[in-house]
Amino acid sequence: MTTVTNDPSAAESVTPNGRADDSASLFDQFGGHDFFSRLVGRFYAGVGEDRALREMYPERDLGPAAQRLQLFLEQYWGGPTTYSQQRGHPRLRLRHAPFHIDSAALDHWLSHMLAALDAEELPDELDEELRTYLIRAAYSMVNQPDPL
Secondary structure (H helix, E strand, O other), rough: OOOOOOOHHHHHHEOOOOOOOOOOOOHHHHOHHHHHHHHHHHHHHHHHHHHHOOOOOOOOOOOOHHHHHHHHHHHOOOOOOHHHHHHHOOOHHHHHOOOOHHHHHHHHHHHHHHHHHHOOOHHHHHHHHHHHHHHHHHHHHHHOOOOO
């Protein structure tokens, strides 16, 4: 894993925002496959116990859904392109369209995902980058208005 540092002696390998240069992808900076495996595993442990979310997963086994999410996140953050090789373009909104996703579902999803992220204790700048993306992506999946 590449360590993010503010050490002046490493100035050549650190961008102005304190993140390692482009030679280390965010995938690597997060901790690679192992990081995303832990993150998604913790997230789906919460989903499995959450009645509101569990109903959205037609498969009895959450394993395939967890694998799809892990492959997507790994690819998005600069890791292997296995997701696209297996499933094509992500088309996130289209793939989530069949599911009733309102603000309550959003809150449940974010509570489990952000708890999983909190358990990782990433450096602040990496945590902020991933957290911002997850929140933005979650909000973009909402496809149902709240009742009046």
